[in-house]
Amino acid sequence: MASFSTVSAVTPTGEGRFAADIHPAWTIAGKPNGGYLLGLLGRAAASVTPHPDPIAASAHYLRAPDPGPASISVEVLRAGRGASQVRARLLQDEAPCIEALVTLSSLDSEATPFWAAGAPSPGTEDRDDCVRLPETNPAGRPVPIMGQVDLRIERSTLGFAQGKPSGTGELRGWLALADDEPFDPVSLLYAVDAFPPATFEIEMTGWVPTLELTVYVRALPAPGPLRILQRASLIDAQRVDEACWVWDSTGRVVAHGTQLAGIRLG
């Protein structure tokens, strides 16, 4: 298993360009995970401003790149005192695949939440009681990325694995990187898109391609595995919007994301 820092490494090649190598195992049925790709863009963006931490990142997915070499192009839109904004694009064979906007700042390790009553409740099952997802999903599709991370689902939201979705449109569980590599604001961009579609707990389908993904990184995560809640909001016109909440090992909300994805239902 390769570490997240390794698979998300970017190498500057001059004039705001970077070389990246999309890892063949960070994929679902041949398609790279969208949050992992946003992590590549976040890492490149963070390297060109004095602000190390992406706090808001919004990506629109134009076409899915293949595993292998890709290039990233970044442009600083504004470099402020407290925050910077960067445009970042991922290209493959010069074709644009993803365009993202990233606002970066410096997260304060001493900050504490002022008010957190609006966030949902995290799951309750111990990590050891949860079920680690295998490298093949219930629809029989290969999910190599599940061999690269340790993603576990609470038994109460695992109906889809037995062909009996609960109908709640919610998945709860845990995420850890290989060798317990600590999460940081860049890998949180991946974490918010790590879970399977919460629509699996409504009805099993094939690919649910992300059209847009927005991630807010709210705090520096403490070391340890993350608790994750993935929740579907609405399926309409063959699109679904989902929210994802991420808690660190101290129980603090460290990231919150939303995505709009295509789905073959309805």
Next chain:
Amino acid sequence: MASFSTVSAVTPTGEGRFAADIHPAWTIAGKPNGGYLLGLLGRAAASVTPHPDPIAASAHYLRAPDPGPASISVEVLRAGRGASQVRARLLQDEAPCIEALVTLSSLDSEATPFWAAGAPSPGTEDRDDCVRLPETNPAGRPVPIMGQVDLRIERSTLGFAQGKPSGTGELRGWLALADDEPFDPVSLLYAVDAFPPATFEIEMTGWVPTLELTVYVRALPAPGPLRILQRASLIDAQRVDEACWVWDSTGRVVAHGTQLAGIRLG
């Protein structure tokens, strides 16, 4: 009162550029409303693709423009069969103020929701029982935009107006445009940012500047006023993330947004 179509009009000036005029009354304490500005960008984006409806729009706010002339620059990133993606920027005196990414498609007026159980419940008070917000807010700041639209808040979430916030971080109510102008996908980009910060129902503060706003337009709205729920999620490190849900007059969810904003609390 000027109609939304009038204040959000954009005039092509060639080579992907547009002239816009930011209306002085669509402001809060001198600053234009961020959703209104995203509407300007959405309108320009929709005019350069065969797809008329913004379905996902993400804006990062670099600096607040003043009312008056502004220019918009758009670039089509991908023109697909079912959807197009556009980069749109708002500039004033050539300084970039907002950059946004917009995915557009053609919303089907015949579509019906397949699954909607993940959305929260709308408010319950009749529109006539709600209280229309005036052009001065409880902190004494001028809010001219409240003279341009008809925004009403349920009495149960109006504690802030009497200096007694309920602490729930939730505002529920109604929104209509002047002369009951029907909403469309472009004006829904405004609707998702129309309400005051839901943090007013936690603690009254000054300006809560939007840093990032993402809007998903989920369906073509039926004519009539919108029901809106604005909900704070988390205040941490002097930033808040909020969600906004929008229902049309038939009770269907037509838009869902999230925003990250700065706030002087904590």
